[in-house]
Amino acid sequence: MSVAILCSGQGRQHPGMFALTGDAPAAANLFTHATGLLGGRDPRVIVQSASPEALYHDRTAQILCTLQAVAxxxxxxxxxxxxxxxxxxxxxELAAWGVSGRLDPIETLNLAAERAEAMDAVSQSGEGLLFVRGLPRPVIDALCQTHGTAIAIINPADAYIIGGRLEALAAVAAEARGKNATRITPLPVEVASHTPRLARASAAFGLKLRGLTPTAEVATSARLLSGIDGLPVMRFKEGLDKLAAQISRTVHWADCLQACVENRARAFFELGPGSTLSRMASAAHPGIPARSLEDFQSLQGASAWIARKFAD
Structure with missing residues (x-):
């Protein structure tokens, strides 16, 4: 039996996201390193003082979210x-490589910056992501084909993230509303992640990853899942190829949650920022307890909950 650790994506950065990790001695070197990647700006100060626009800027967001997970x-x-x-x-998913021990946490932070830079280099202004819930997959596919967009992420229960040009996403939203979609929400993300629009970013990031070697901790008992198919990463280089491809291919998150269940997870625990993934896991698999680090007032409380789940 195992506990499933979920590493959050962009979109839930907020002023209190480092409340439990920011002063943790074990994470101090990670915050110091991230400060260098952020041009000398302390990430704990950034989340407290930056404007929402700055907080969601792609490179800053990717570093902040990766930092929270590894910290x-x-x-x-x-x-x-x-x-x-x-x-x-x-x-x-990149953060998960650091959390699982496949990559050193400092290297993981460096790669978060390089990933964002590769994506920003090929992205055009006026691109983004749209959340649509409540329409079946064939309808979503037809909307994407009609408006030149693509499915970026497949979540459980007919919930989809769609990427493309903002004007195309607005057209998708209008038509989805007419088809009685239950929820339609533009996401605070600046790029059309996980769509073919970023194929060149996948290639560029893949070149960065090819020079990596496994850490000494690669024999960890943690099982790491690939986002594009939900399958376990069994071979280091093959896993890195999938990690690069993920930038421009659909993320099958519903399959990842199902794979956690099939790997006998007795609980889901989300590292944050936010609690979107733990709530999603709870809705999709209501028989399995799910919590986020942000549900707790202390690291001790979170650790005690995890220990109880291992013991159940």
């Missing part, structure tokens, strides 16, 4: 020493 894993320490299955949502 949380460092701060929780031995609480995560049991058998784990680790999955990450969008940029969270």
């Amino acid at each position: 949380a894993a460092a701060a929780l320490g031995d609480a995560l020493s049991g058998q784990l299955v680790v999955a990450g949502y969008s940029i969270g």
Whole structure:
């Protein structure tokens, strides 16, 4: 039996996101390193003082979200020493490589910056993502084909993230509303992630990844899942190829959650920022307890909850 660790994507950055990790001694070096990547700006100060627009800027957002995941894993320490299955949502998949021990956490932060830079280099202004819930897959496929957009992420229960030009997404939203979609929400993301529009970014990031070698901790008992198919990463290089491809291919998040269940996860625990993934997991698999780090007032409380789930 295992605990599923979920690494969050962009979109839920907020002033209190480092409340439990920002002062953790085990994560201090990670915040110092991230400060360098952010031009000398302390990430704990950024989230407290930056405008919403700056907080959601692609490169800043990817570094902040990756930092939260690897800092949380460092701060929780031995609480995560049991058998784990680790999955990450969008940029969270890169963080999952650090959390699972496949990559060094400092290297993971460097790669978050390089990933964002590769994406920004090929993105055009006026692109983004749209959330649509309540329409079946054939209808979503038809909307995408009609308006030149693409499915970026497949979530459980007929929930989809669609990427493309903003004017095309507005047309998708209008038509989806007419077809009685239950929820339609533009997302605070500046690029059309996980769509073919970013194929050149996948290629560029793939070149960066090819020079990597496994860390000494690669024999960790954590099972790491690939976002584009929900399958476990068994071979380091093959997994990195999928990680690069994920930038421009659909993320099958519903399959990742199902794979956690099939790997006998007895609980879901989201590292944050936010609690979107834990709530999604709870809705999709109501028989399995799901919490986020942000549900707790202390690292000790979170560690105790995880320990109880390992013991159940």
